[in-house]
Amino acid sequence: NAGVTQTPKFQVLKTGQSMTLQCAQDMNHEYMSWYRQDPGMGLRLIHYSVGAGITDQGEVPNGYNVSRSTTEDFPLRLLSAAPSQTSVYFCASSKIDRLNTEAFFGQGTRLTVV
Amino acid sequence: AQSVTQLGSHVSVSEGALVLLRCNYSSSVPPYLFWYVQYPNQGLQLLLKYTSAATLVKGINGFEAEFKKSETSFHLTKPSAHMSDAAEYFCAVRTYNNNDMRFGAGTRLTVKP
Numbered sequence: 001n002a003g004v005t006q007t008p009k010f011q012v013l014k015t016g017q018s019m020t021l022q023c024a025q026d027m028n029h030e031y032m033s034w035y036r037q038d039p040g041m042g043l044r045l046i047h048y049s050v051g052a053g054i055t056d057q058g059e060v061p062n063g064y065n066v067s068r069s070t071t072e073d074f075p076l077r078l079l080s081a082a083p084s085q086t087s088v089y090f091c092a093s094s095k096i097d098r099l100n101t102e103a104f105f106g107q108g109t110r111l112t113v114v
Numbered sequence: 115a116q117s118v119t120q121l122g123s124h125v126s127v128s129e130g131a132l133v134l135l136r137c138n139y140s141s142s143v144p145p146y147l148f149w150y151v152q153y154p155n156q157g158l159q160l161l162l163k164y165t166s167a168a169t170l171v172k173g174i175n176g177f178e179a180e181f182k183k184s185e186t187s188f189h190l191t192k193p194s195a196h197m198s199d200a201a202e203y204f205c206a207v208r209t210y211n212n213n214d215m216r217f218g219a220g221t222r223l224t225v226k227p
Contacts, residue, residue, distance in 0.1 A: 004157075024189065028225075031213050040123060042204060043217040050213060090157060092215070101146050101165075101208050103215050105157040 002026045006091050006106035013081040013113045021076040021109050022092030024053065032074040033103070034065040036060065049074055050096060081113045090103045116141040116207045120218035126158075128226045129133040133177075133192040135221045137205030140186065148206040148215070149179055158204065164188060175199070200225045 002111060007022045027034065033048035035058075045058030049068040065077040073095075078085060088110050093104040121136040139145055146165050150158040162173025169181045175198075179190045188205060205218040 032218070033215070035217075040219055042120075042219040045214055045216065049216065059216075085142075092158075094215075096213055101213070101215075102148060102160050102163050105150075105159075107157045108155075 001081070004093050004104050005079070005108040006089075006109050008109060009107065010110050011112070013111065015081060015083060017081050018077070018079050019081065021089055021111075023073050023074045023076065023092075023106060025074075025091075025093040026072065027093060027104065028071060029093035029104075030071070031103075032068065032091065032093045033058070033065065034064070034074070034076045035071060035090045035092065036085075037108075038087050046076065046089075051089060055081055055091075066074075077113075081111075083113045085111065085112045087111060115213075115216075116143075116145060116209050117216055118147075118207045118218040119131045120151065120203075120205050120221050122217060122221050124222045124224070126224040126226060127195045129197055130194050133190070133195045135190040135203050135205075135223065136187050137179075137188045137190065137218060139188060139205075139207050141209055143209045146208045147179075147181065147211060148208070149173065149177070149188075150204045150217075151175075152204065152220075154201075155178060156178045161190070161203070189195050195223075195225045197225050197227065199223060204207065 034046040035043040047066040091106045095104040149161040
């Protein structure tokens with residue numbers, strides 16, 4: 001059971017570089033989202049998607065882009081990395097259902113921008 | 115918009131003592147509430163969830179939480195702490211008209227021998 005898979009697990013970037021964090025799920029979940037986790041701030045929602053072709057902004061979207069071309073994949077793009085984007089990034093997925101709306105999380109990507 | 119507040123960023127208990135982690139929510143519509151646990155260098159794992167079926171919810175590893183609408187609270191408890199309970203715990207809220215899941219700042223639980 002793969003669940004939610006994130007790659008890479010660790011990444012170091014130089015300021016101004018770009019990169020894509022990959023996220024894939026094999027549970028046929030409609031809803032996918034990206035969070036960043038910073039000490040003392042919990043998890044903050046960056047972007048989310050309710051289905052292929054549909055994305056929207058969360059609490060902290062600046063500096064990040066997303067797209068959803070398939071149900072399974074939801075990549076997060078940093079176009080020009082900044083030290084403030086040093087964080088641990090989590091991808092999550094869930095079914096859109098009123099009675100069973102828990103989210104399943106990947107193992108995270110630890111990103112350092114120098 | 116819905117939100118949760120976790121009181122206490124760090125809680126320390128002795129092994130065998132009661133664990134109480136506090137969570138208060140803010141929502142204008144009936145909420146769905148969750149507790150997640152995060153062990154070091156890992157993702158988040160669901161402990162339990164409230165979805166209006168019952169106000170007292172039992173989860174994994176002996177944890178439970180009680181939904182109290184009058185107090186807008188969803189505190190997490192465990193009668194007897196174990197060393198393996200040391201982790202960070204997050205309360206989260208989602209409302210039926212908004213699939214966003216919003217998290218509290220987290221509470222780090224330390225268990226002393």
